[in-house]
Amino acid sequence: MTDVASEPRHLIKLTPGTPVGDHYDYLAGVFRPVFARIAEGARQRDAERQLPIEQVGWLNAARFGALRIPQEHGGFGASLLDTFRLLIELAEADSQVAHLLRAHIAFVEQIQMHPDPAVREKWINRVVAGQIVGNAYTERGGNALGTWNTAISATPYGVFVSGTKYYCTGTIFADWTVVAATHPQRPGRHLAVVSTQHSGVKMYDDWDGFGQQLTGTGSTEFDTVPVDTLIVPVDQFEHVESTVFQLVLLAVQAGIARAVLADARLAVQARTRNFTTGTGVPLRDEPQVLQLIGEISGQVLATESIVLAAVGEVEALLADEGLSEDERHLVCELTANRAHTAVQPLVLAAASKMFDGLGASSTSTSCNFDRHWRNARTIATHNPAIYRARIVGDYEVNGRAPVTHDSAGDVPESYA
Numbered sequence: 001m002t003d004v005a006s007e008p009r010h011l012i013k014l015t016p017g018t019p020v021g022d023h024y025d026y027l028a029g030v031f032r033p034v035f036a037r038i039a040e041g042a043r044q045r046d047a048e049r050q051l052p053i054e055q056v057g058w059l060n061a062a063r064f065g066a067l068r069i070p071q072e073h074g075g076f077g078a079s080l081l082d083t084f085r086l087l088i089e090l091a092e093a094d095s096q097v098a099h100l101l102r103a104h105i106a107f108v109e110q111i112q113m114h115p116d117p118a119v120r121e122k123w124i125n126r127v128v129a130g131q132i133v134g135n136a137y138t139e140r141g142g143n144a145l146g147t148w149n150t151a152i153s154a155t156p157y158g159v160f161v162s163g164t165k166y167y168c169t170g171t172i173f174a175d176w177t178v179v180a181a182t183h184p185q186r187p188g189r190h191l192a193v194v195s196t197q198h199s200g201v202k203m204y205d206d207w208d209g210f211g212q213q214l215t216g217t218g219s220t221e222f223d224t225v226p227v228d229t230l231i232v233p234v235d236q237f238e239h240v241e242s243t244v245f246q247l248v249l250l251a252v253q254a255g256i257a258r259a260v261l262a263d264a265r266l267a268v269q270a271r272t273r274n275f276t277t278g279t280g281v282p283l284r285d286e287p288q289v290l291q292l293i294g295e296i297s298g299q300v301l302a303t304e305s306i307v308l309a310a311v312g313e314v315e316a317l318l319a320d321e322g323l324s325e326d327e328r329h330l331v332c333e334l335t336a337n338r339a340h341t342a343v344q345p346l347v348l349a350a351a352s353k354m355f356d357g358l359g360a361s362s363t364s365t366s367c368n369f370d371r372h373w374r375n376a377r378t379i380a381t382h383n384p385a386i387y388r389a390r391i392v393g394d395y396e397v398n399g400r401a402p403v404t405h406d407s408a409g410d411v412p413e414s415y416a
Contacts, residue, residue: 023077023078023079023082024082024085024086027067027076027078027082027086028086028089030062030076031062031064031086031089031090032089034058034059034062034064035089035090035092035093036093037055037058038052038055038058038059038090038093038094038097039092039093039094041055042093042094042096043368043371045094045096045214046096046213046214046368046371047365047368047371049213049214050214051172051173051205051214051216052094052096052097052100052173052214053173055094055097056097056100056132056173059090059097059101060130060131060132061130063075063076063128063130064086064090064101065101065104065105065108065127065130065131065132066108066127066128066130067082067083067086068080068083068105068108068109068112069108069112069124069127069128073124073128074124074125074128075124075127075128079315080311080314080315080318081308081311081312081315083105084247084251084307084308084311085308087101087105087248087251087252087255088251088254088255088258088304088307088308089255089258090255091251091252091253091254091255091256091258091259092255092256092258092259092262093255093259095212095252095255095256095259095375095379096212096213096214096215096375097214098248098251098252098255099169099212099215099248099249099252099379100134100169100170100173100214100215100216101132101170101248102135102169102170102245102248102249103133103134103135103169103170103171103174103177103178103245104132104133104134104170104174105244105248106240106241106244106245106248107133107135107178108127108133109240109241109244110231110236110237110240110241111123111124112124113237113240114231114235115235116235119229122229123229126175126176131175131176132170132173132174132175132176133170133174133175133176133177133178133193134168134169134170134171134172134173134174134176134177134178134196134216135168135169135170135171135177135178136150136165136168136171136177136178136179136180136220136222137165137167137178137179137180137407138165138166138167138180138407138408139163139164139165139166139407139408139409140164140166140167140219141410142410143407143409143410144409144410144411144412145405145407145408145409145410145411146405146406146407146409147182147406147407147409148163148180148181148182148189148407149163149164150162150163150164150165150179150180150181150182150222151163151181151182151183151184152181152182152183152184152190152192152227152230153184153224154183154184154185158226158227159192159226159227159230160224160225160226160227161179161181161192161194161222161224161225161227162222162223162224162225163179163181163221163222164219164220164221164222165179165219165220165221165222166218166219166220167207167217168203168216168217168218168219168220169215169216169217170215170216171196171203171216171220172196172203172205172216172218173216174196175195175196175197176193176194176195176196176228177193177194177196177201177220178191178192178193178231179191179192179193179194179222180406180407183232186232186233187233188232188233188406189233189236189406189407190230190231190232190233191230191231191236192227192229192230192231193227193228193229193230193231194222194225194226194227194228195225195228198225198226200222200223200224200225201220201221201222201223201225202220202221202223203216203218203219203220204218204219204220204221205218206218206219209378210374210377210378211371211374211375211376211377211378211379212375212378212379237325238329240318240332242329242332242333242336242404243314243332243333243335243336244314246336246337246339246340246383247307247310247311247314247336247339249340249379249382250306250307250310250336250339250340250343251307251311252379253303253307253343253344253347253376253379253380254300254303254304254307254343254347256347256351256372256375256376256379257296257299257300257303257304257346257347257350257351257376258300258304259372260296260300260347260350260351260354260372261293261296261297261300261350263354263369263372264292264293264296264354264357264358265293267354267358267362267367267369268283268284268289268293268357268358269284271283271284271358274286275359283357286357288357289357292353292354292356292357293357295353296350296353296354299346299347299349299350299353300350302342302346303343303346303347303350306339306342306343306346307339307343309339310335310336310338310339313335314332314335314336317331317332317335318332326401330401330402333391333402333404334391334392334395334402336388337388337389337391337392337402338388338392340385340388340389341385341388341389341392344376344380344385347376347380348373348376348377348380351372351373351376351377352373354369354372355369
């Protein structure tokens with residue numbers, strides 16, 4: 001006989017998707033306790049601008065960054081899909097911690113495809129040991145579109161890199177960072193991987209955006225810093241790097257949507273007051289408020305489903321030996337772009353809608369519910385979705401492949 005006084009067991013699936021075997025359950029068992037610890041102070045850290053240095057350390061100690069490294073090499077051997085399911089859960093706990101791992105996740109995919117076994121082995125060993133990698137690609141201004149002022153110098157004493165970068169997401173927390181630069185003798189983008197501990201590296205927490213403030217997305221200066229690993233253009237795989245970069249942003253958005261639902265649910269459950277225009281029942285029984293929570297829940301499901309479908313598609317494309325590199329890059333980019341155009345409106349709508357059922361008290365800074373909208377809105381500005389929608393539409397109508405540039409930069413009127 002059912003105990004009617006007991007709370008019903010919550011049966012909605014925690015993270016959607018169709019796992020293969022029970023490996024995801026094992027991975028979730030390893031990392032969910034860490035995610036729970038990270039979630040505990042997320043609201044306060046955001047309000048007080050406290051960088052999650054300790055929290056990143058917990059993830060590194062658990063070797064979250066080694067998810068994709070095969071088990072025979074000391075990693076967890078996670079599929080791409082299971083990795084991103086976990087990333088969504090981490091982003092629900094703290095979207096900023098998940099976001100700052102963006103470059104590391106892409107780098108791990110890239111380095112495992114490097115043609116030099118010695119380079120692969122070196123970096124796999126470092127990742128398995130818990131080391132993580134940041135990014136230093138973009139310059140704030142003064143460089144022409146598709147180029148960098150940051151430059152590599154080859155000397156009798158070694159290879160060095162010098163320059164100033166901005167939007168260096170994750171670098172302030174990382175052991176290494178990847179610097180995009182020009183080479184004096186060879187054309188194309190060169191990626192110089194350097195230690196963040198070198199005396200010639202200066203990092204600044206000067207990102208002044210209104211959201212995702214704790215991702216270390218600030219400036220980094222490089223003054224004749226020795227290059228540990230130089231990845232030349234021929235050894236770079238654009239379909240992996242650019243697509244995974246975008247998929248991480250999508251996963252972070254999905255995590256934000258989940259956090260919106262969780263906060264809205266708890267706020268409704270805890271509230272004892274109702275509005276003068278309500279029906280006079282407790283808020284947790286107010287029909288329109290329940291409708292609103294149901295709508296947010298549907299938006300969360302739609303968001304996660306789109307993101308995981310895109311990840312699953314990309315994972316299949318990476319394994320498809322019938323595709324050329326150009327074809328793989330094309331379809332991976334289109335997959336991520338299509339997901340971007342659908343996900344961003346859903347998450348922004350959910351982050352705004354939660355206030356409709358909670359009233360003015362929910363706008364109190366002590367609640368810090370606005371962080372969800374601020375963070376989602378900030379992520380949505382990364383390579384804006386309007387451009388991605390245009391790229392997809394141009395392919396659908398005209399069959400034109402996506403055209404992107406190696407770097408953001410200044411554009412003269414005569415560029416086109």
